[in-house]
Amino acid sequence: MSEFQAFDFRTKFGNRYFPAPVFTASGCAGSGKELSQFFDLNELGAVVTKSISVRPRSGRATPRMAETPSGMLNSIGLQGPGIDDFLAVDIPWLQSKGARVVVSISGETVEEYATLARKLRGVNSLYGIEVNISCPNVENRGLVFACDPVASRAVLEAVRRNIGGDYPIIAKLSPDVTDIVSIAREVVAAGADGLALINTVLGMVIDIDAIRPKLAGITGGLSGPAIRPIAVRAIYQVHSALPNTPILGMGGVASGKDALEMIFAGASGISVGTATFGNPTAVTKIKEELLALLKAKGFKTLKDAVGAAHV
Amino acid sequence: MKINSRAVQKSVEVLSNKKVGSYHHMVFSVGEMALSAKPGNFVAISVGGPNSAMVLRRAFAIYRASDRGNYGGTIELVVAAHGSGSKWLSERAIHERVDMVGPLGTAFGIPTDQVNALLVGGGYGSAPLFGLAEVLKQRGCRVDIVLGASTANKIYAPLEGKRSVNTMTLTTEDGSAGITGRVTDVMPGLIQKNSVDIIYSCGPMAMLEAVDAIAQGAGIMHQCAVEESMACGIGVCMTCVIPLRDDAGVIRMQRTCIEGPVVDGSKVIWGNLRSIPQGTLGFNQ
Numbered sequence: 001m002s003e004f005q006a007f008d009f010r011t012k013f014g015n016r017y018f019p020a021p022v023f024t025a026s027g028c029a030g031s032g033k034e035l036s037q038f039f040d041l042n043e044l045g046a047v048v049t050k051s052i053s054v055r056p057r058s059g060r061a062t063p064r065m066a067e068t069p070s071g072m073l074n075s076i077g078l079q080g081p082g083i084d085d086f087l088a089v090d091i092p093w094l095q096s097k098g099a100r101v102v103v104s105i106s107g108e109t110v111e112e113y114a115t116l117a118r119k120l121r122g123v124n125s126l127y128g129i130e131v132n133i134s135c136p137n138v139e140n141r142g143l144v145f146a147c148d149p150v151a152s153r154a155v156l157e158a159v160r161r162n163i164g165g166d167y168p169i170i171a172k173l174s175p176d177v178t179d180i181v182s183i184a185r186e187v188v189a190a191g192a193d194g195l196a197l198i199n200t201v202l203g204m205v206i207d208i209d210a211i212r213p214k215l216a217g218i219t220g221g222l223s224g225p226a227i228r229p230i231a232v233r234a235i236y237q238v239h240s241a242l243p244n245t246p247i248l249g250m251g252g253v254a255s256g257k258d259a260l261e262m263i264f265a266g267a268s269g270i271s272v273g274t275a276t277f278g279n280p281t282a283v284t285k286i287k288e289e290l291l292a293l294l295k296a297k298g299f300k301t302l303k304d305a306v307g308a309a310h311v
Numbered sequence: 312m313k314i315n316s317r318a319v320q321k322s323v324e325v326l327s328n329k330k331v332g333s334y335h336h337m338v339f340s341v342g343e344m345a346l347s348a349k350p351g352n353f354v355a356i357s358v359g360g361p362n363s364a365m366v367l368r369r370a371f372a373i374y375r376a377s378d379r380g381n382y383g384g385t386i387e388l389v390v391a392a393h394g395s396g397s398k399w400l401s402e403r404a405i406h407e408r409v410d411m412v413g414p415l416g417t418a419f420g421i422p423t424d425q426v427n428a429l430l431v432g433g434g435y436g437s438a439p440l441f442g443l444a445e446v447l448k449q450r451g452c453r454v455d456i457v458l459g460a461s462t463a464n465k466i467y468a469p470l471e472g473k474r475s476v477n478t479m480t481l482t483t484e485d486g487s488a489g490i491t492g493r494v495t496d497v498m499p500g501l502i503q504k505n506s507v508d509i510i511y512s513c514g515p516m517a518m519l520e521a522v523d524a525i526a527q528g529a530g531i532m533h534q535c536a537v538e539e540s541m542a543c544g545i546g547v548c549m550t551c552v553i554p555l556r557d558d559a560g561v562i563r564m565q566r567t568c569i570e571g572p573v574v575d576g577s578k579v580i581w582g583n584l585r586s587i588p589q590g591t592l593g594f595n596q
Contacts, residue, residue, distance in 0.1 A: 027549070030314075034546035034569075037315040056593030058564050061586045065542050065550035070364045072542060076549045079564060082593070216585065224366045254366075277543035278357060278366045280320060280412060 008301035009291055011045065011269045013246050014168025014193035016127045018045040018100060018269065021302055022259065022287035025250050025273030026051055026104035026130060026172070027076065029283075032094045038280040042098035044287070048271060049090065051106035051132040054115050056082040061216040066205045071224030071252065072274060073203050075217030078106055078135070083119050095125060102170070104130040105159075108138045113155045117162035128168035130248075131159055131192070134199040134221075146174035146183065146199070153186040160191030170248055172196035173234075175227075180234050181241045194246040196271065197238060198231045224274040228252035232265045239266020239307050254282065256289020263290075263302070264309035314569060315415065315545055317347040323411045325403045326382055332464040334435050335390040335401040336374070338382075339411065345384030347414055348376035350443035351536055351573040354386060354413030355544030358396040367542045369396040370568070372513070373414065374438040375445075386413070389438035389467055415544055417573040419443050419511055419534055425451040426508035429501055430476070431494050431522050432458045433514025434465050439536060440513055441472040448475050455505050456480070457497055459518070463488035477505075495521045502529055512536070512576075516584060523576035533576035539567045539584075554580035554588050562591040 011021040023046045029035055032047050041047055059079025066073045094101050107113040133145040133155050145151045156171055171192040173183055184195055200221025205214040231251025249267025253259050254275040262270055275282035299305045327338040353372045359365040375387040392398040428447050430440045437458045444454045459482040460466045473479055480497055481489025512522045513536040526533035542548040552564040556578045580588045587594055
C-alpha cells in the first residue's frame with residue numbers, strides 16, 4: 001500500500017464525513033461557479049456557501065473593501081439572492097458538480113434563523129449548516145448575536161429545533177468577545193455539533209486624504225494573515241475547554257503550514273477565505289500542502305494531529 | 312451564463328517594460344491566454360512576491376493581445392503606478408515572472424454591420440480602445456477616437472495606435488496638448504460630423520457618466536468599460552459592484568468583474584454609483 005493510501009485525511013462534523021479537511025470559507029467562493037473554472041469543487045472537503053438570508057439583500061454601498069497590511073477590510077453587507085432563489089439555483093448546481101455543500105445562514109432575528117432552518121430541513125444531501133451569528137440582532141438594538149451568550153444560545157436552539165435532530169450544525173463565532181469559550185459552551189449546549197472559528201475581526205481604516213472612513217459601511221471585517229494569530233489563540237482556547245467538539249478553523253490561512261498550525265491548535269478542518277482573493281487555486285494548493293506536511297511529520301491520520309500542540 | 316470560462320492561471324514572463332509618458336507599457340509572454348482575450352477584457356495579477364503583505368490581486372485592462380510573433384502569445388498592459396501594487400508591477404524587469412489570471416470580464420460588443428464608431432478614452436483608460444479600434448477597422452468600420460486627460464503626459468496615445476483610427480482628437484484640461492477642455496466638449500461635433508452609430512468609452516467613472524449623457528441625448532448606443540476597485544477579479548469577493556438594470560428592468564448590485572467591465576451605458580444607474588439606489592433588489596441600507 002502506498003503512503004498516500006495509508007494516510008487518513010478524513011474529518012467529521014456531526015454525523016458527516018468529509019474526505020479532506022480543507023473547505024472554502026463562507027462568502028469567499030461566490031456561487032462556486034467562479035472557482036470551478038480553476039479546479040473541481042469535489043476536490044475540496046466542502047464548499048461553504050455565502051451566508052444566505054430569508055430575503056434578497058443588495059448589500060452595502062461601495063467602497064466595500066480596503067487592503068490592509070497582510071489583510072483586508074470588507075463590508076459587503078451579506079449581498080445575496082435570498083433563500084428561495086438560492087435553493088432553486090445555487091444548491092442544485094453545486095450538487096450537480098459533486099460538491100459537498102455546507103450552507104451558511106444569517107438572520108436579523110431568531111425567527112429568521114428558524115425560518116431558514118425549516119427551509120433547509122427538506123433539502124437532500126446537504127453536509128451541514130453553518131450558522132453565522134456575527135449579525136446585528138434587530139430585536140436587541142443591533143447587538144451582534146455572537147457577542148451575547150443568551151442571544152447566541154437562542155439562535156442555535158431555534159436552528160436545532162427546526163432542522164431536526166441529526167443535521168450537522170456548525171456555529172460560527174466572532175472573535176470580538178471578551179470570553180469566546182463561554183459563547184462556545186452556550187452554542188454547544190444549544191445543539192451545535194461543531195464550531196467555526198473565527199469570523200472576521202471588526203476594524204476600520206480612515207482615508208487620510210478624504211478625512212473620512214475608507215469604507216461606506218464605516219467599519220468592516222478584517223481578514224487575511226493579519227488575524228491568524230487571533231484565530232490560532234481562539235481555536236486553542238476553545239479546544240482546551242471543549243476537546244470533543246470539532247472546530248473548523250479559519251482566519252488568514254494562506255498555506256499548508258498555516259493550516260497545520262490551526263490543526264495543531266485544535267481544528268479538525270480548515271476554511272480558506274481571503275487567500276482565494278489573491279489566488280483562485282489557494283484552497284486546493286493549501287489542501288495538497290497540508291497533506292504533504294502531515295505525512296512528512298509522520299502522522300498516519302489527520303485526527304492524530306488535531307490539538308497536538310496542547311500541553 | 313458561464314463564469315470565467317476562458318480564464319486560466321499562469322506564471323508569465325515579462326518580455327518588455329518601457330516608460331511611456333506617465334505610464335509603463337509592459338509585454339508578457341502568456342501563451343494561449345492571448346488567443347481568447349478580446350478588447351475590453353482584463354487580467355488579474357498577484358503583486359509583491361511570495362512574502363508580500365499585499366494579499367489582493369490587481370486588475371489591469373488588456374491593452375493588446377496577440378497570438379502571433381516571435382514570443383508566441385503576448386498580452387500588453389499599460390500600467391499606471393498609482394498604488395503600491397501597480398508600482399511593484401511597473402518595476403518588474405525583463406525575464407521576471409508574475410502570476411496572471413485571465414482573460415476575465417466582458418468584452419466590447421462588435422457590430423456585425425460596418426458602422427461609424429466613436430471611441431472615447433480618459434487617461435490610461437485609452438489603452439483597451441486601441442485593440443478595439445484594430446478589430447473595428449478590420450470589420451470595415453469608421454473609427455474616430457478622442458483621448459483626454461488633465462495634462463499631456465497623462466494621455467496614452469502610442470504612434471501605432473494612430474494607424475488604426477481615421478482621426479484622433481486630443482483634449483487636455485491645461486491645454487498642454489490638443490484642444491483645451493474635456494472629451495465631452497468635442498464629442499457633439501464629432502458625432503454630427505462623422506454620423507456616429509456607436510460610442511465606446513473607457514476611463515474614470517465621472518467621464519463615463521458624462522459620455523453616457525451625451526450618448527443617451529443623441530440616441531446612440533454606448534458601451535463603457537467601468538472601474539470599481541476589486542479584491543479578486545474573479546467574482547468571489549463582491550466588492551466591485553455597481554447598480555445595473557438587468558434585462559427584466561430590475562436594478563441589482565452587479566460585479567464589474569463578471570457583468571463588466573464592459574457594460575451597456577444605458578443599463579448603469581448613474582448619479583451616485585457609490586450608493587444603493589432606491590428600488591434595488593434587496594435594498595437594505
